[in-house]
Amino acid sequence: xxxxxxxxxxxxxxxxxxAPAILASFRDAFAQTGVTPSCAIDESIIGPPLTETxxxxxxxxxxxxxxxxxxxxxxSYDTEGYKATAAYDGIGTMLAGLAAAGxxxxxxxxxxxxxxxxxxxxxGWRDHFAHVYALDLFPTRLPDKAAMIGRLLADQTIPRNAxxxxxxxxxxxxxxxxxxxxxxxxxxxxxxxxQAEMRDEWRMAPRPELLSEMLLAA
Numbered sequence: 001x002x003x004x005x006x007x008x009x010x011x012x013x014x015x016x017x018x019a020p021a022i023l024a025s026f027r028d029a030f031a032q033t034g035v036t037p038s039c040a041i042d043e044s045i046i047g048p049p050l051t052e053t054x055x056x057x058x059x060x061x062x063x064x065x066x067x068x069x070x071x072x073x074x075x076s077y078d079t080e081g082y083k084a085t086a087a088y089d090g091i092g093t094m095l096a097g098l099a100a101a102g103x104x105x106x107x108x109x110x111x112x113x114x115x116x117x118x119x120x121x122x123x124g125w126r127d128h129f130a131h132v133y134a135l136d137l138f139p140t141r142l143p144d145k146a147a148m149i150g151r152l153l154a155d156q157t158i159p160r161n162a163x164x165x166x167x168x169x170x171x172x173x174x175x176x177x178x179x180x181x182x183x184x185x186x187x188x189x190x191x192x193x194x195q196a197e198m199r200d201e202w203r204m205a206p207r208p209e210l211l212s213e214m215l216l217a218a
Contacts, residue, residue, distance in 0.1 A: 002103060002216050006158045008149065008181070010167035011109035011116060012046055013189030015091050016123070018111075019043050021077065021084035026057065028081075029072035035065070046190045047169050049110045049135055074112075082115050087123055088188055090208035095128045097212055106131040106156075108149050108165070113137045131156055145171060146178035153179060166211065169193070173202050186211060 012018045026041050038059030045053050054069045055061050099105060105128050109116055113134035120126045133152045135142045142148045149165060152158070165176035168189025176183035177199070185193045187206045198204065205211035 002101065004103075004162060004164040004182075004215065006104045006106065006163035007098060007215055008106045008108050008152065008163060008165045010165075010169075010172050011107055011111055011119075013168040014166060014172075014186050015095075016085050016087055016119065018082075018085045018119070019046050019190065020086075021081045022046060024084065025073050025077035025081040026053075028076040029054075029069050030057070032072045032076075033068050035069060043190055047110065047171070050112060078115055078118065082118050083122060085119050085122065088208065092123070092125070094208040094212045095125060098215060099128045101216055103215070104130050104158075106133065106152060108133045108145065108152055110135060110145060144175070146175040149175055149179045149181070164215070166205075170197060173199065177201075184211065184214060 009015055023041055023043070026045070030037050030041070035058060037057045039057060041057060045057065050070060050073065051066060054066050054073070058065060058069060060066070095105065107116065107129050111134055113132070113136055116132060116134055117126070120129065120132065131152060133148050135148055142151060153160065153163065160180050164182045164184065165172065166184050166186060167173065167176075168186050170193060173183040173185060173193070182201070184203045184205050185198065187193065187204055193204070203214070205214060
């Protein structure tokens with residue numbers, strides 16, 4: 001039996017290469033609203049929640065401006081943009097193998113819940129995941145990823161000693177630590193944590209097949 005029966009995954013940069021679709025929709029949002037971004041729209045912005053990213057790109061926290069940009073982004077991304085999302089090589093096989101082994105898989109992502117569900121359906125992965133959590137899953141938005149993981153564990157009565165979190169950024173590892181979960185950093189994603197950034201208790205996986213072996217190990 002695998003050591004961890006509950007595998008919690010980040011999404012962007014961990015399971016999917018969503019950068020081309022996201023960046024195209026950000027550029028479209030700024031073009032449609034006539035706003036000039038204050039910094040480059042490139043892969044370095046992938047990962048944080050939509051509002052925080054728009055504030056960073058706009059160089060402003062002005063609510064009306066951010067709302068206009070958010071509406072424009074959603075109009076682009078939630079209709080056609082998300083369809084450009086691709087799975088990293090080997091991820092589909094890995095997820096199918098973990099599910100077939102009887103492990104319970106969940107998503108805990110900063111991405112909004114609506115496009116998350118669209119992408120899982122688009123990639124044919126919806127049945128792999130027992131639980132899909134996002135910051136905006138509930139009427140009162142969860143404050144951060146650590147709180148979201150805690151809510152998932154509590155709602156689904158998942159024992160902490162039976163769960164593990166998988167992500168690609170330091171925020172993911174810190175959120176796992178906040179919930180007393182072990183953490184594996186994948187190195188093919190946007191965060192691409194370097195060895196010097198790793199905490200002693202974190203582990204690294206450079207390929208999906210190696211990650212699968214680590215998760216299935218007794």
